Amino acid sequence: MGIIERIKEIEAEMARTQKNKATEYHLGQLKAKIAKLRTQLLEPPKGSSAGGDGFEVTKFGHGRVALIGFPSVGKSTLLTMLTGTHSEAASYEFTTLTCIPGIIHYNDTKIQLLDLPGIIEGASEGKGRGRQVIAVAKSSDLVLMVLDASKSEGHRQILTRELESVGLRLNKRPPQIYFKKKKTGGISFNSTLPLTHVDEKLCYQILHEYKIHNAEVLFREDATVDDLIDVIEGNRKYTKCVYVYNKIDVIGIDDVDKLARRPNSVVISCNLKLNLDRLLSKMWEEMGLVRVYTKPQGQQPDFSDPVVLSADRGGCTVEDFCNHIHRNLIKDVKYVLVWGTSARHYPQHCGLGHVLQDEDVVQIVKKKEKEEGGRGRFKSHSTAPARISDRQKKAPLKT
Ligand SMILES: Nc1nc2c(ncn2[C@@H]2O[C@H](COP(=O)(O)OP(=O)(O)OP(=O)(O)O)[C@@H](O)[C@H]2O)c(=O)[nH]1
Ligand SMILES: [K+]
Numbered sequence: 535m536g537i538i539e540r541i542k543e544i545e546a547e548m549a550r551t552q553k554n555k556a557t558e559y560h561l562g563q564l565k566a567k568i569a570k571l572r573t574q575l576l577e578p579p580k581g582s583s584a585g586g587d588g589f590e591v592t593k594f595g596h597g598r599v600a601l602i603g604f605p606s607v608g609k610s611t612l613l614t615m616l617t618g619t620h621s622e623a624a625s626y627e628f629t630t631l632t633c634i635p636g637i638i639h640y641n642d643t644k645i646q647l648l649d650l651p652g653i654i655e656g657a658s659e660g661k662g663r664g665r666q667v668i669a670v671a672k673s674s675d676l677v678l679m680v681l682d683a684s685k686s687e688g689h690r691q692i693l694t695r696e697l698e699s700v701g702l703r704l705n706k707r708p709p710q711i712y713f714k715k716k717k718t719g720g721i722s723f724n725s726t727l728p729l730t731h732v733d734e735k736l737c738y739q740i741l742h743e744y745k746i747h748n749a750e751v752l753f754r755e756d757a758t759v760d761d762l763i764d765v766i767e768g769n770r771k772y773t774k775c776v777y778v779y780n781k782i783d784v785i786g787i788d789d790v791d792k793l794a795r796r797p798n799s800v801v802i803s804c805n806l807k808l809n810l811d812r813l814l815s816k817m818w819e820e821m822g823l824v825r826v827y828t829k830p831q832g833q834q835p836d837f838s839d840p841v842v843l844s845a846d847r848g849g850c851t852v853e854d855f856c857n858h859i860h861r862n863l864i865k866d867v868k869y870v871l872v873w874g875t876s877a878r879h880y881p882q883h884c885g886l887g888h889v890l891q892d893e894d895v896v897q898i899v900k901k902k903e904k905e906e907g908g909r910g911r912f913k914s915h916s917t918a919p920a921r922i923s924d925r926q927k928k929a930p931l932k933t
């Protein structure tokens with residue numbers, strides 16, 4: 535029997551089993567069995583080199599966004615509108631057969647947008663080009679789930695399930711469960727609060743299913759069996775997702791209003807060019823990019839050419855900033871001067887561990903290099919944090 539058939543069989547058994555206190559251990563065990571099989575499904579077949587027929591698109595820019603959705607919801611139309619790169623759009627399904635990259639220029643950053651073939655129910659099991667599409671989604675910093683506003687609300691759940699079954703977790707943070715395998719000592723099970731979903735026996739059973747007999751487990755939140763399995767599997771990808779409802783030109787205003795109020799959702803119409811600005815700003819917000827402007831001593835910063843950092847990709851500290859400029863720079867840095875929302879006063883003298891925020895301005899002061907004007911000039915600095923771009927319009931930065 536193939537892996538997919540075995541998963542189907544266990545799912546059928548779960549569906550037959552009534553949910554109650556007496557069956558919860560058995561159900562937990564079945565969940566773990568399915569998770570293990572799904573992981574097997576993701577492993578490349580023996581003898582083949584990993585990837586191979588995947589969509590190999592080189593990463594470019596400061597972040598990567600993937601367009602995921604059913605066929606003909608308007609993914610290619612949207613790529614063409616946002617990036618200017620042409621991607622064939624047509625009224626028949628599966629117009630797009632491969633991955634087509636475009637670039638969005640936004641807030642002086644470059645964001646790679648990827649158009650992809652439509653996926654269908656069963657994609658995670660290999661239907662259509664589902665597996666390759668989902669692999670690209672996993673490599674992205676943000677997923678735009680494109681939905682047809684005039685179609686069933688169920689599509690969002692089906693797609694979410696497909697992505698979840700291959701280990702993608704949308705708009706979730708990792709479960710607060712500490713888990714460490716040990717060589718000896720048995721299982722130590724603890725929690726910092728009362729648990730309502732998982733008890734010691736259930737945890738043992740799940741670990742047993744994974745043939746883990748020595749480990750430390752500490753629940754720091756009231757997590758579920760599924761959360762525990764995610765932590766044990768350890769290969770989950772936590773990605774932000776914005777739900778994009780396209781084609782609002784063909785539905786009534788009341789329905790548009792309902793969709794627009796759903797969490798993490800943006801309603802648009804490519805045909806009428808409606809709300810695309812809102813989509814871009816939502817996308818930007820979710821990506822959490824941090825632009826930092828370098829200020830040479832005695833000069834104004836170049837506000838068109840930021841260093842772009844990200845908490846998810848490498849971090850946002852002064853050290854990360856310096857490493858971005860040059861990998862040998864760090865050893866010459868004495869401290870930095872910071873203007874912007876991360877500074878308590880302007881300019882603030884900061885060390886390498888200081889965490890920078892979007893639109894901060896940084897001047898590097900090197901060892902054996904004197905700061906222009908000396909420190910005494912900043913006695914009467916402002917303490918009110920303000921967006922540096924607003925300040926910049928009013929008065930040039932000194933130093
Ligand atoms: N009414 C309406 N139609 C749209 C809108 N955006 C796209 N379409 C139409 O929807 C159809 C499908 O568009 P595509 O961009 O090819 O959709 P896709 O998601 O890339 O489709 P596949 O590549 O086949 O998965 C085309 O006929 C578009 O003209 C919109 O905002 N409103
Ligand atoms: K299409």
Ligand SMILES: [Mg+2]
Pocket residue numbers: 609610611622623629630649650651652
């Ligand atoms: Mg397409």
